[in-house]
Amino acid sequence: MQGDVRAETWNGRIAARDLDGKVDLETRNGSIRLSAVGLSSPPSVRAVTRNGSVSLELPSAVSARLSLATRNGRVRKVLEAGHVEDLEASRSRVRAVLNGGAGEIAAETSNGDVDLRLRP
Numbered sequence: 680m681q682g683d684v685r686a687e688t689w690n691g692r693i694a695a696r697d698l699d700g701k702v703d704l705e706t707r708n709g710s711i712r713l714s715a716v717g718l719s720s721p722p723s724v725r726a727v728t729r730n731g732s733v734s735l736e737l738p739s740a741v742s743a744r745l746s747l748a749t750r751n752g753r754v755r756k757v758l759e760a761g762h763v764e765d766l767e768a769s770r771s772r773v774r775a776v777l778n779g780g781a782g783e784i785a786a787e788t789s790n791g792d793v794d795l796r797l798r799p
Contacts, residue, residue, distance in 0.1 A: 681699045683700045683719070685703040685704075687706070689708065690706075690707065691706060697715075698715045698718075699715065699717040699718065699719075700719050701719045705725075707730070708730045708731065709728060709731045711728050711733045712733075712734045713735050718741055721742065722781070722783070725783075727786070727788070728787075730791065733786040733791065733792075736798055737797055739761045739798060741777055741778060741782075741784070742779045743776075743783055744777075744782070746784070746785045747774075747785075748786075748793065749790075749792060753770055754771060754792070754793045754794075755795070756794070757797060762778045763776070763777060
């Protein structure tokens with residue numbers, strides 16, 4: 680799907696795939712799963728939940744400042760496919776600059792894991 684996407688729910692999961700544009704996803708109680716084939720330039724991705732996991736699969740060429748965080752869970756990342764600078768990583772937080780950092784990618788949960796995979 681081409682174009683910008685905004686999805687919000689109170690109780691339920693959000694699953695979005697094959698997106699190509701700006702993405703803003705938020706739920707209070709549920710997981711978020713995003714698979715993007717391309718992103719706007721500069722990219723803009725926001726995925727936030729209170730109770731649930733966040734899983735992002737993005738193109739390896741994405742150029743963005745990255746911020747991933749959880750309070751009660753783990754942050755896991757697979758960044759080998761992209762050029763990574765200024766990496767700060769702990770069990771519950773990751774910040775980095777991907778491929779020059781032109782846009783923003785943010786994923787956050789209070790209770791759950793955050794996973795990011797860059798697709799070659």
